Amino acid sequence: MKSYFLTEEHEVLKGMVKEFVQNEVVPVTKELDEKHEFPYELMKRCGELGFTGIPIPEKWGGAGSDAISMCIVIEEISKVNASLGLTLDAHTSLGCTPIAFAGTDAQKEKYLIDIASGKKIAAFGLTEPNAGSDAGGTQTTARLDGDHFVINGAKCWITNIGAADTYTITARTDPDSKGPKGISAIIVEKGTPGFTIGKPEKKMGFNSCMSGDLYFNECRVPKENLLGELHQGFKTFMVGLDEGRIAIGAIAVGMAQAALDLAAKYSKERVQFGKPISAFQGVSFKLAEMQAAIDYNRTYMYRVAKMRDSGMRYSTEAAILKFMSSEMALDVIDKSLQIQGGIGYHGDSEVSRMYRDAKLLTIGEGTSEICRVVVGNAVLAKY
């Protein structure tokens, strides 16, 4: 089949991910979700297949590919297991990319090779009880003491906690600063004295993707673990957040497509008033709207990915993609459940898992509101 945009490699990759998903992800998804288990085995396989560092250069353990490939992989995986899609997103875009962007060769040697190749898992810690949308509210501190930073404070809702070995966290390094200035990014290894990892939170969805607290109590890490320049952490983590918003777009598009697939199939099987319900425009128009919304968002997702791969600035577009695609996914999944009726509302149905999972997409990695702030500011800057 001809493609208007994707390369042959992208098309082959898509086929390969589908094969992986059918053979290895589908059989374990329900159990992982029900048992709230982290997908260690699947993440190991993702590493072997090159999915744990898709846009990271081969030299640093990655696949040396592009953000479009990352979209393809995350979309296909999220069609059946959005938890794994989000785990990969948090690992790659939030965990690996800031180190690839701002790390020294020594840091890349020590941390990036192992995480991009999937030997270890990475996490990124920004959110705090009083800082999230307002990153400037960061209260975790890191003071220089000889050759070490001494970190104190707490983080919450950190994805991949427990499973991750390498955590990049943000802390205020300039005690006199206010707002986003004076914050630095610092790499902290699991097992560092004074660094405690909390238990995974009980969540509404994304059951096999772990999120929770990190605590720092006089935690000493070597000075050379500073990622990027001192007090300039904001720049470093925005690189990860921008790329992560593309990945969230891919999760949203994948989930929505899977929800449409389920609804369309069901509508042709379910007979009421003597015909399949797909014969009623009340249903077929819904399917048309779902398909249209998915296509628009997938096309826009590729555009933003292409901007990133071309080295353009894309923060505004990533923010547009984030809120448009996540809100689209909620709407499409809601319509899918409506079409599937009682079957969809059953607690064991796939669409019910999607319904619980999808709500996170408008909250994590920049709420819909914060993304609108980013876009609104960009619009106003032009006039």
Place this chain on the structure above:
Amino acid sequence: MNVLACYKVVYEEQDIVVGPDGKLSFDRAEIKPSLYDLNAIEEGSRIAAATGGTLKGVTVGDKKVDDGKLKKGVLSRGPEEIFLVMDDSLADTDTNQTATALAAAAKKIGFDLILCGEGSSDYYSQQVGIQLGEILGLPVINAVSKITVEGDKIIAERSLESDVEVLEIPTPAVICVTSDINEPKVPSMKDILAAGKKPVTVFSPGDLGVSLEPKVEKISVQAPKAADRKLIIIEGDADDKVAELFEHIKQELK
């Protein structure tokens, strides 16, 4: 050991549309390597790696076989090089045409062992491997579920009804493998990115010095008519049920 794996390019079954007249339409169907041939490629890849040999791939068909995505897909599964015997006249070959073309290509490419899938996922005639061995004058074994290489000999196992037949044959040889022989691995991103750099050689029948005339005339291909279900549920004890079933069958056959 240098292995040559044969693969057929077929239509994706779920994309084939059956028309109201029972005719099949392939217009909107994607193409793919035939399912069981992936087992042959996987086994070839394993043998080549275990023996320090090479794996090459070969196929026969019309311009479908030159599809970029398909070629990269095959190359990402292990072959270091593939060969396409391609001509407009080879769109829908019979088994003898395919075997003749493969034999000529194999002689030109060189091999110690040729591997085929047990049958194609479209017609599933299970003929090509056997005919290929015959044309080349080589030992051939079909339905093989395990291969062990010992020097230049092959120990091949065939799973029969209740026991396993173990055969030893010299190389060069032709072996057709079942889907039980292995689980084809999903290629990695590295394999996919490397696939585009591997060589692809196209042969015409003329290049191979063979004429490929069909031996079979295909008159038509029709999908079987779907029979309406009778929706009869027979209740009662076993003897009554058998008697009633018998009555229903008798009525049907009248």
